[in-house]
Amino acid sequence: MAYNRKEEMDYEEYENLKQSRFKQQKIPGWRILPSMFHAVLYFFSIGILCLAIGIALILISEENIEEEAFFHNNTFVILNISKKMKADIMVYYKVTNYYQNNRRYMVSKSYDQLFGENITLKDMKKRHECDPIITNKDMGINESIFNIALNESELAIPCGLMAKSFKLFNNSYIFELISGPNFDENNTNSNIIEINMTNIARKFDRKKYNNSFNIKNQWLDLKDEHFMVWMRPAPFANFSKLYGRINHDLEKGSVINVTMEPGKYYDREEFIQSGANLSIILTTTNYFGGENKELSYSFAGFGLLCIIFGIFFIVAFKCNNKKDK
16 A cells, blocks of 8 residues: 555656646746847957957967978978077978878877787787788888897787878988078087977877887887877878977078988888978967967957957948838
């Protein structure tokens, strides 16, 4: 009997809940009905604010100085410093017409392997993480970082398409001052510009990337920050990767010779076939980072659009008032 009574109470509660004001959506609500004055005020306020931010970003961005030179399949380029560049000066290598955003390319890597986990060849074949570049033969390598011969049938460390493509961009760059205010004809060594290549990767990557316990079987040092930077895929076909920083000023009129020293497994023919182009960039920065015209123009464009909408509403309102009269 008690059980039946409990069922009756549960049923009554259920029925009451079904008929509740909340369930039937009868609870009083509040809906904003802005007047024409408030609507126009919102549009003009947001528009003026965004336009001001956009103009400020454009003016700040104009203060950045950027010098770029294309290699055009050569191993050296000349950079002419047209204005004084104050430290810290960021050094980028820019890649154009190269698609890191291809889905198969982006997923062809093993995070466990990159983070130092012991992954066997058998496990990797089951996971399919690095397909189609799994073994040393697939990677096209034959020596470890210690110049020890590698078995071509063993698992490549690191494996995957992203790691393999790094071979084409694992180059070193030597910056040498060949003329300008600080050029020293009597001391060749003093004309070499030092590049600070520490802390160029993200803090998370520097913390997580680790070599395996069997480092002698690796063809690449996983703690190499240039490799960490490369393994962050770019969203567009044209992108820049941070190479290092110059921690002193460069005077106006300085002429710098940049020599590219190809990496161990660099293949010039393969690079040409990829269709990619390579350039070197020196740029100064501000509080908002490097030059970012897209962000500046986006703010300014959105601000202008809001102001145009505000004007449109005023005109439409005036026209409707005339018709009513």
